[in-house]
Structure formats: structure tokens, C-alpha cells
Amino acid sequence: xxxxxQPETIAEAAGMIAEHGGELAIMAGGTRAMQFLVPYMPYIxxxxxxxxxxxxxxxxxxxxxxxxTLTQIQKEVPIAALRDAAxxxxxxxxxxxxxxxxxxxxxxxxxxxxxxxxxxxARVSIADGGGERSLSLGDFYADGVDSxxxxxxxxxxxxxxxxxxxxxxxxxFNATTVITVAVHVEMDGGNVRxxxxxxxxxxxxxxxxxxxxxxxxxxxxDAAVIEKAAAAASAASAPASDATAxxxxxxxxxxxxxxxxxxxxx
Amino acid sequence: MTVKAVQFNVNGRDEAVMARPIETLLSVLRDGLxxxxxxxxxxxxxxxxxxxxxxxxxxxxCITPAEDVAGSEILTLEGLNETNSMAAIQESFVANYAAQxxxxxxxxxxxxxxxxxxxxxxxxxxxxxxxSGNICRCTSYLPIVDAVESAAGELSGQxxx
Ligand SMILES: Cc1cc2nc3c(=O)[nH]c(=O)nc-3n(C[C@H](O)[C@H](O)[C@H](O)COP(=O)(O)OP(=O)(O)OC[C@H]3O[C@@H](n4cnc5c(N)ncnc54)[C@H](O)[C@@H]3O)c2cc1C
Ligand code: FES
Ligand code: FES
Numbered sequence: 014x015x016x017x018x019q020p021e022t023i024a025e026a027a028g029m030i031a032e033h034g035g036e037l038a039i040m041a042g043g044t045r046a047m048q049f050l051v052p053y054m055p056y057i058x059x060x061x062x063x064x065x066x067x068x069x070x071x072x073x074x075x076x077x078x079x080x081x082t083l084t085q086i087q088k089e090v091p092i093a094a095l096r097d098a099a100x101x102x103x104x105x106x107x108x109x110x111x112x113x114x115x116x117x118x119x120x121x122x123x124x125x126x127x128x129x130x131x132x133x134x135a136r137v138s139i140a141d142g143g144g145e146r147s148l149s150l151g152d153f154y155a156d157g158v159d160s161x162x163x164x165x166x167x168x169x170x171x172x173x174x175x176x177x178x179x180x181x182x183x184x185x186f187n188a189t190t191v192i193t194v195a196v197h198v199e200m201d202g203g204n205v206r207x208x209x210x211x212x213x214x215x216x217x218x219x220x221x222x223x224x225x226x227x228x229x230x231x232x233x234x235d236a237a238v239i240e241k242a243a244a245a246a247s248a249a250s251a252p253a254s255d256a257t258a259x260x261x262x263x264x265x266x267x268x269x270x271x272x273x274x275x276x277x278x279x
Numbered sequence: 280m281t282v283k284a285v286q287f288n289v290n291g292r293d294e295a296v297m298a299r300p301i302e303t304l305l306s307v308l309r310d311g312l313x314x315x316x317x318x319x320x321x322x323x324x325x326x327x328x329x330x331x332x333x334x335x336x337x338x339x340x341c342i343t344p345a346e347d348v349a350g351s352e353i354l355t356l357e358g359l360n361e362t363n364s365m366a367a368i369q370e371s372f373v374a375n376y377a378a379q380x381x382x383x384x385x386x387x388x389x390x391x392x393x394x395x396x397x398x399x400x401x402x403x404x405x406x407x408x409x410x411s412g413n414i415c416r417c418t419s420y421l422p423i424v425d426a427v428e429s430a431a432g433e434l435s436g437q438x439x440x
Pocket of ligand 2: 318319320321322323324325326327328329330339340341342
């Protein structure tokens, strides 16, 4: 049975991480950690006394505390794509405790909200022995997320364009993720000025799909261009097979859902 | 291993229980306090059989460390049984054949309570969404949705208890 550590300051938390290293696991809402970490780790560090629940917007910049719950996100962040993702992660009782920070660490096919955050070009704040630093969510995944550092918050600019989130699952409510797609497109007249396309469940962690973004080019968002982007996304994904869906099916659905998401913006 | 005293209010009574580190609220309520409406179905957040209300919010006792809810007001079905509205929902479950083995029923009733608190007259879609975390392996769900729909209709017609 693990020892339950409850730091009250970020400095104290960083000290505990430094002291216990690989013997310590962080627990936020516990929706994964209670099952997968608590039985196996000597030290569990809870985040409840750190005050990391705040959701704020100032000067067009959103700042989400890592321990903000998915229920809170639905109430406090009026960005439909992020709200849609939060609302489809488990059911109400899960959303009442599951955190946005914890979602960044959930293994594929999970990480539904993180997929939206990638499309919003979010940054992540991290605290470790060396103090606090910030990096893009893309780099966070590229650097390897299992470093044991504490994520304190997530920041992103109010979207300039339109964002769409779609989840492919096998039922309407509380569906296990087959794959997820989040797109953010900024138009300039009839032309694509900038696009970000993110995929969940298509690789071990949520990923930005630059091949699909480039396939969109800078012209009109028409059916032919959308088709190309969808094919590029499908080709770039390397999903896993599990009890929910096969690798083949997931790859197909990536293309189908990228096409659906972009068509909503065309 | 340090066992800790945890205090909270359960179904209107102040309780102090001894809990091991990260011992679940499920274990404390069911095994410690004998509140057997709180069931262990999956013990991993996936079935809703352990649903309880913590300060009015729907929670899964199997993935809630007891000490995290120290100082809170906890309601299990045993406590909700005291209300007239619960009696009406239960009668509707019986009339609509919404329970067979009954294992999921306490969790369903707690989740229905949380739903009706914020949305007294939910649509069928809203009922299905609100109960989507509660697994029933007997009834095929439709009788449960029927039961909640008709209870909500009846209760919102007659006002609160
Ligand atoms: C029934 C059920 C259904 C689910 N459905 C979905 C789904 O559809 N889509 C989906 O994406 N997920 C799903 N999940 C997974 C999970 O609930 C969510 O991903 C949730 O957001 C995790 O957040 P948490 O706060 O509960 O994380 P925890 O369980 O507390 O932690 C999860 C991981 O993140 C790490 N961690 C958490 N917070 C931090 C932090 N601040 N800094 C560093 N590390 C941290 C932990 O060490 C752990 O490894 C489901 C889970 C259950 C039980
Ligand atoms: S026993 Fe808690 S959700 Fe299944
Ligand atoms: S009535 Fe048997 S599980 Fe629901």
C-alpha cells in the first residue's frame, strides 16, 4: 500500500519528486491512477492541496490549471471543441474528478482533450527540481511525457479561426475512443491561412499531423483538398489494435473523421 | 503503514472512520459502515455500481480515496431512501420492470438523483447521457430510461418534497 503525500506548495511537490524519483507517481483525479498506479507505487503524490484548479482568461490567453476537472472545463471554457471533448470522456462521475492535466498522460487511444489542445497549439507548464518551465504540447510529447515532472498548467491563445472536434466511438455516450480528430483552421477570404490538425488514438500519444496540414495548402478548402488531407492523415497514423478497434479500422476512421471535420469548416 | 482517522458526514450522521492510506471510499462505506447499497462492480471507475453523492456531486466511491473527501457530506442510497422523490423513482422502476437482478439499481438511483437535481425534467437523450456511466447487464436499459422519464414527469408535475 502506497504512502499518500499531499504537498501544499509547488516547491514542496518538486522536492518530493526529486527525493523519491521513480518510486513516486502523481495522482490528480485518480481515474487512471487509482487503478494503474496506486497498487504498484510506494509513493503517490496527490495534487488536491496545490490549488491548481483555476481556469482563467486574460488578454486573449487561456490558462487552465492542471487540476481543473473536465466538468469545470465544460462550464468555464466556452470553446466548443474543447467542451465537446470533455463531455465525451467517460460519463459525468468521471468528468467530475478527471483533470485536464491527467488527460495529457492517458495512453492511446485516450487523450481526447489533449488532442484538442494540440490543435489549439497549447503550451504546458512544468515544475521540477530546476524550477518552472514552459514548452509546447507538441514538444512535451516529443520529449517523452513520462519524465515524472509535475505539469502545473496549460495555456493557449483564444482560437483565431474555427475549431472542430470529432470522436469516433462505438456508441453515442461514454464511448471508448476509437480515434479522435481536432482541427483548427483560419481562413483568409476563401483561402486557408493556417491549419492545425491533431489526431488521438492514431499513435501512442496524441499527435499533430503536419502532412495533412501541408496537404491543405493555402488555397480554397474544397472537396479535393480535403480528400488529400484526409488521405495524408490516414497514411501518417500508426494506431494500435485493441479490444475496441483494429489498427486497420482506426487508420480508416482517421481519414473519414478528418474529412468530416474539415467539411464542417468548408 | 499509518492508519488515519477520517471524518465526514454520511447520510446526515457525523462519522469518524479509520482509513488506510488511499483506502477507497467504497471500502470505508461498504465494509466499514455497512452501507451495502454501495456496490463493487468493476472497482475501476467503469460501471457506476459504487455511485454516491459527495457534496451533491456524483462520484465513484471505488476510485475516490476516503481521505480526499474528509469534511464532506456524503449521501448513499440508504440516505436518499428517506425522501419522497426517491420513493417515486423506485416505484417507477418497479412499474417499468427497470430492475432484474438489482445489482446496478442503487448506483442508477444515485445517478438519477444527481441528474434530477440539475435537470428536473430531462429528455430521453439527457437521461441516457446521465446514466451512460452506469452499466446494467440485465435490463437492456430501455426500461430504465422509461422509468426515469415517467418518474421525472410525475415529480415535476407535483413539485418538490
Ligand atoms: C470509465 C473510464 C472512461 C474513460 N474514458 C476516456 C475517454 O473516453 N477519453 C479519454 O481521453 N480518457 C478516458 N479515460 C481516462 C481518464 O479518465 C482521462 O484521461 C482523465 O482525463 C485522466 O485524468 P485524471 O486526473 O483522472 O488522471 P490520473 O488518473 O490522476 O492520472 C493519470 C496519469 O497522469 C499523470 N498525471 C496526472 N496529473 C498530472 C500532472 N499534473 N502532472 C504530471 N503528471 C500527471 C499521473 O501520474 C498518471 O500517470 C477514461 C477513464 C475511465 C475510468
Ligand atoms: S465499482 Fe466503481 S465504477 Fe464500477
Ligand atoms: S438489473 Fe441486473 S445489472 Fe442491472
